[in-house]
Amino acid sequence: MIEITPSIRIDENEIEEQFIRASGPGGQKVNKTESAAQLRYNARKSAALSDAVFIRLKALAGQRMTKDGVIVITANRFRTQDLNRQDAKDRLIALIREAAQPPKYRRPTKPSKGVKQRRLDSKRRRSDTKKTRRKVTGD
Secondary structure (H helix, E strand, O other): OEEOOOOOEEOHHHEEEEEEOOOOOOHHHHHOOOOEEEEEEEOOOOOOOOHHHHHHHHHHHHHHEOOOOEEEEEEOOOOOHHHHHHHHHHHHHHHHHHHHOOOOOOOOOOOOHHHHHHHHHHHHHHHHHHHOOOOOOOO
16 A cells, blocks of 8 residues: 555555656667656546545646546656656655645735725826926927
C-alpha cells in the first residue's frame, strides 16, 4: 500500500509499470536497454479516490490523463530503471496529493466607499494635470 494522505491509500497492484527505451545520453547502450519507466494508474476505476479528488486530478493531470481516466507518467530523467521507477512513483504521489487538497473558498469582497472616492479623486487630479499639457487654442 502506498500512503498518499492519511485518508488516501493506493494498492500497488493498481499501478502498472512498463519500461521503454529512453532517448538522451548513454552512447550505444541507450539503443539496447530499456531504462525509462512508464507508469499507468487508472484513476477512474480506483476505489481510493473520491469523485471530487478525481475531478481535481483530471484538471491537474491535463494531457497526462487519457480519455479513459488513466494517468500515464513517463520518467527518463535518470539512466537506471530503479531511479526512473521511483521518480515516476514520486511524481504520481505528488500529483494525487495536490489534487487531494480542496481549493480554498474565496469570499467575494467589495471595495469600500473611501477607496472608490480616493481612486476617482486621483483620476481627476491626473486628468487635470494632462489638461494643462494640451496646446493652447486662441479664442
